[in-house]
Amino acid sequence: MKRVLLILKYSPKLTTGIIIILSLVLLAILEPTINYYRLGGRSSTEIGLFDTFLPPSREHPFGTEAYGRDVFSLLLTGLKYSLLIGFTAGALATAIAVVLASIAGYKGGRIEAFITTIANAILIIPSWPILAIIVLFVRKVDLFLLSLILAFFSWAGSSRQIKAQIASLRERPYIDLARVTGFSDLEIMFKEILPNFLPYIFVGFSYAVTGTIMAETALRLVGLGPADIPSLGQFINWAIYSGTLAQGHYIIVISPIAFLILTFVSLNLINVGLDEVFNPRLKQVTGV
Amino acid sequence: MKKSIFSYLINRILLYALIFLISLSAFFFFINLVPGDPVTRYIQMMEQRYGLSTPASEIVIQKYKEVFGLNKGLFERYTSYLSRLILHLDFGPSFVAFPKPAIELILESLPWSIGLLGTSVIIAWVLGVMLGTIIGWKRESKISSIVFTTGLVISQIPTYLLAIVLVMIFTFWLNLFPMGGAYSAMLQRSFSLRFILSLIKHAFLPSMSLVFVYVFGTMISQRALVINVLGEDYIKLAEAKGLKSSRLVNRYILRNTLLPQTTGLALSLGFIVNGFFLIEWIFNYPGIGRLFMMAIREMDYNVLMGITITTMFCVLTANLIIEFLYPLIDPRIRRG
Numbered sequence: 001m002k003r004v005l006l007i008l009k010y011s012p013k014l015t016t017g018i019i020i021i022l023s024l025v026l027l028a029i030l031e032p033t034i035n036y037y038r039l040g041g042r043s044s045t046e047i048g049l050f051d052t053f054l055p056p057s058r059e060h061p062f063g064t065e066a067y068g069r070d071v072f073s074l075l076l077t078g079l080k081y082s083l084l085i086g087f088t089a090g091a092l093a094t095a096i097a098v099v100l101a102s103i104a105g106y107k108g109g110r111i112e113a114f115i116t117t118i119a120n121a122i123l124i125i126p127s128w129p130i131l132a133i134i135v136l137f138v139r140k141v142d143l144f145l146l147s148l149i150l151a152f153f154s155w156a157g158s159s160r161q162i163k164a165q166i167a168s169l170r171e172r173p174y175i176d177l178a179r180v181t182g183f184s185d186l187e188i189m190f191k192e193i194l195p196n197f198l199p200y201i202f203v204g205f206s207y208a209v210t211g212t213i214m215a216e217t218a219l220r221l222v223g224l225g226p227a228d229i230p231s232l233g234q235f236i237n238w239a240i241y242s243g244t245l246a247q248g249h250y251i252i253v254i255s256p257i258a259f260l261i262l263t264f265v266s267l268n269l270i271n272v273g274l275d276e277v278f279n280p281r282l283k284q285v286t287g288v
Numbered sequence: 289m290k291k292s293i294f295s296y297l298i299n300r301i302l303l304y305a306l307i308f309l310i311s312l313s314a315f316f317f318f319i320n321l322v323p324g325d326p327v328t329r330y331i332q333m334m335e336q337r338y339g340l341s342t343p344a345s346e347i348v349i350q351k352y353k354e355v356f357g358l359n360k361g362l363f364e365r366y367t368s369y370l371s372r373l374i375l376h377l378d379f380g381p382s383f384v385a386f387p388k389p390a391i392e393l394i395l396e397s398l399p400w401s402i403g404l405l406g407t408s409v410i411i412a413w414v415l416g417v418m419l420g421t422i423i424g425w426k427r428e429s430k431i432s433s434i435v436f437t438t439g440l441v442i443s444q445i446p447t448y449l450l451a452i453v454l455v456m457i458f459t460f461w462l463n464l465f466p467m468g469g470a471y472s473a474m475l476q477r478s479f480s481l482r483f484i485l486s487l488i489k490h491a492f493l494p495s496m497s498l499v500f501v502y503v504f505g506t507m508i509s510q511r512a513l514v515i516n517v518l519g520e521d522y523i524k525l526a527e528a529k530g531l532k533s534s535r536l537v538n539r540y541i542l543r544n545t546l547l548p549q550t551t552g553l554a555l556s557l558g559f560i561v562n563g564f565f566l567i568e569w570i571f572n573y574p575g576i577g578r579l580f581m582m583a584i585r586e587m588d589y590n591v592l593m594g595i596t597i598t599t600m601f602c603v604l605t606a607n608l609i610i611e612f613l614y615p616l617i618d619p620r621i622r623r624g
Contacts, residue, residue, distance in 0.1 A: 013440075121307045126603055128562035129580060129596045130315055136584055136592075137322045137329075212319055214446045218566050221448065222581055236452070245460050253456060257449050264444040272440060 007277050014273025018268035024259070028080040035073045044073035045230050053249055065252050066242030078232035079259055085147050085216050085231060086263075092151035092210035097159035097204055102189050105166030112118075116163075122156040131215060132224055141226045150212040156212065158204025165197045197276045206267040217260060232256040293615055300611050304604050311600055314571030318368060319593065320362055320552045330383055330587050379594030390594040393579060398598065400470055405564050408495040412502035413553055419503065420510025421542060421592045429517060436511060439504035448566035451497035455570060458493060465493050468572030494571040498564065509552055513545035520544075547618045554610040558603050 008015045027034075035044050043047060047067045054064040062071035103106045104115040130151055135141060141149075169175065170193070178192050194201075219225045220233030223241075227234070239245075244252050328347055341433040362369070372378045379390040458465045466472070472486045517523065518541070526540050568577030576595055583591040 038555065084363055117307065117310075122313050123310050123604065124307065125560050126561035126565075126599050128565060129461060129599060132580075132584060133319065133592050133596065136587070139317065184424075210444070215562075217446070218562070222569060222584070223622075240452070245456055248460065250456055250461070253452065257453060260449060261445050264446070265441050268440060268444045282612040283587070 003085055009094055011273040011276045013269045013278065017050075017266045017269030017271075017273055021270065024079065024263055024266070025083060027076060028060040028083045029232055031080045034076060039070065044069065044077045045271060046108045050087050051241055053247065056251065062251055062255055063249070063250070065239060066244060067238070069095055071252055073256060074230070074235055075232075075255055075259060077230055078147055078235040081143075081229050081231040082213055082216065082260070085143060085150070085229075086139040086209045086213035088144065089147035089150040089154065089212035090205050092147060093208035093212065094158060094201060094205040094247070096151065096155040097208070098194075098201060099160055100155070100157040101162035101166060102193070105163040106170060106185065106189055107192070108167075112163075115159075119156040119159050122153060123160070127153045128215060128218060130223070132219060135219055135224050143226070146216070146225060146229075147212070150215055151208070152214065154211040155180070158201075162200055162204055164195065165200050166193055169193050170198055199274050206271055210264050210267050213260065213263060296615065297612065300608060304608050308600060308604050312370075312597060313366070314591075315596065316366055319364075320365065330589070369507050373597070380590040382591050383588045384583075384591075390588075390590040393591060394576065394594050394598050397574055397576045397579045398602075400435050400573065401564070401568065402602070403579065404491055404573065404575065405498070405561070407491075408498040409502070409553075409557075409560060411495075412499040413506055415499075416503045416506025417542075417545075417549060420455025421505040421514055421537065421545070422505065423519070424511040425537060425541065427511070433602055438510070439507050443501060443504040443508055445501055447498050447501050447560075447563040448570060450501055451494065451567045451570045452496050454493050466490055467536060490571075490573075494567050494573055497567055498560070502560065504553075506549070510545060510549055513548055514541055514544050517541050532573045543617075547614065550610055550613065550617060554607045554623075557606055558623070561599055 002230055008018075018246045023045055038200065039049065047069065050060070050067045050070060051066060052066055052070045054060055056063045060070050060072065065071055065074070091118075100115050100119075103110040131149065138145070138149075161245045175188060178188050183191070216225070216231060217233035217236070220231055221237050221240075222235055236253060239256070256283070315401065329517060331349065372380070377391060379394070380386045382390045382393055419435070423435050424434050456465070461465050466489060468490075470487065470490050471477070471483060472490075477483065523536070523540060526536055531540075565577035565580055567573070568575045569581045572578060579591065580595045582588075582593065
């Protein structure tokens with residue numbers, strides 16, 4: 001515990017990032033309760049609950065939108081779904097990345113070449129149009145399936161980083177020692193190597209979360225994907241198509257964008273912070 | 289020495305051809321294995337959209353399937369698609385603009401995309417490398433750390449969200465820039481000054497939404513690279529020798545960061561293109577991204593396949609060109 005506090009004190013970027021993302025997650029978790037009290041048990045997506053385009057006031061801190069819904073409640077619901085999809089897909093992508101990177105980095109040889117080629121192909125090729133066509137053609141996309149599809153396109157980046165880390169760990173003497181002692185490959189992977197790059201796994205995870213939320217928002221923005229999952233991207237889509245901008249109600253468009261950017265920025269601050277804390281090379285040069 | 293460069297180039301070309309073929313095949317099989325064929329799906333969509341109650345007769349569907357070659361087996365379809373694509377550069381006819389071939393639609397919009405995207409990426413990259421080198425070199429100054437922290441925040445904004453914000457501010461609020469399109473509808477295409485000014489004015493906001501984000505993205509990675517190089521012993525030696533700092537930055541630091549930075553550009557190109565589809569859609573720019581969005585709305589299957597394959601091909605070619613530059617940047621590759 002003391003060590004954690006020391007790390008937090010050492011890197012203000014890490015601390016800021018963690019505080020922002022935790023507040024966002026807390027808001028998302030409290031969404032059902034908050035919206036229950038604000039809307040008296042009715043759904044935040046129900047059309048015509050209030051007058052349209054009410055200005056911000058005490059009852060409606062961000063006003064209401066073109067379909068007479070409370071913007072603040074919609075924001076919370078959107079945040080909940082965006083984070084849910086992001087974290088589900090991010091976790092799936094990280095799991096794929098860890099497994100494949102462990103196999104590639106530890107085994108080496110042909111298997112490594114194969115996995116690396118696939119990962120590079122996914123990284124190099126513009127995958128969003130493919131993603132869009134898949135979501136267009138697969139009927140009945142639910143939250144889990146959507147996350148799975150998103151995860152398939154976002155494991156490559158983190159697997160690269162993790163693989164590089166494993167490849168360097170593989171050469172350490174204590175791994176040889178474990179091998180001589182008679183540990184199996186799996187045991188070495190999960191008992192000796194994995195604990196050493198947990199921070200890197202987290203970095204990979206947060207990249208994957210950012211990537212999947214970005215891709216999901218982009219899909220929903222153009223009107224693709226499950227209409228019954230009102231994520232922040234869907235909210236922006238509603239706002240744009242209902243002529244909100246032309247009528248000058250900028251806050252309705254700005255607020256979901258701000259929530260998304262806060263999410264991305266906080267995750268990135270955590271990444272940079274972790275790098276500051278755990279990358280000895282950086283420490284040496286910057287002299288802190 | 290000549291020979292090793294040659295084998296390097298051949299090696300790269302083959303690798304990219306392989307990646308292209310694998311992605312193309314995976315994509316083809318996936319699309320074709322999803323239940324339902326595009327013709328039936330298209331007709332269902334038309335029925336829903338226009339409230340037609342009589343289902344299109346089987347004969348019509350069969351006829352269309354024949355035209356699109358959908359009544360054959362999966363493998364046969366794959367080989368005929370590939371041979372048609374490679375030998376005749378043919379993606380098949382567009383559904384909506386039938387019988388206009390999909391490739392024609394794509395070729396009409398491709399130059400717009402490549403022009404706008406290419407210019408923006410080059411501007412962003414060059415500016416980013418310059419800024420990153422400066423703030424990495426002067427990393428202790430207060431201004432550098434302010435620029436760095438600002439960059440950390442801005443580089444995380446997705447380009448398409450910034451595009452929406454820019455449209456909001458400059459088009460709707462300040463009314464400074466036009467809403468969309470590539471040039472004013474009142475002008476004829478010509479080489480006149482007015483037309484060129486109109487082109488620039490329309491390209492400015494879409495280009496800015498990309499440049500603004502990627503300048504900072506490149507700046508941050510360049511700063512990290514510079515700081516890593518600064519830790520090397522040869523920099524200390526060069527400093528101890530009393531080399532001028534301009535020479536130190538140009539010959540010792542910049543040169544050593546250029547290779548990984550170029551690799552970074554090659555790797556992020558696909559990601560940049562992803563965002564660009566949405567930027568074109570937001571600004572109604574007549575490029576390939578907008579064509580894609582229109583094809584999605586109309587479920588124009590051949591155009592969708594065609595655009596995806598064309599962008600894959602363009603990005604891989606751009607990557608290949610970048611890799612061909614490596615031997616120029618790094619003498620180690622030249623010597624094999």
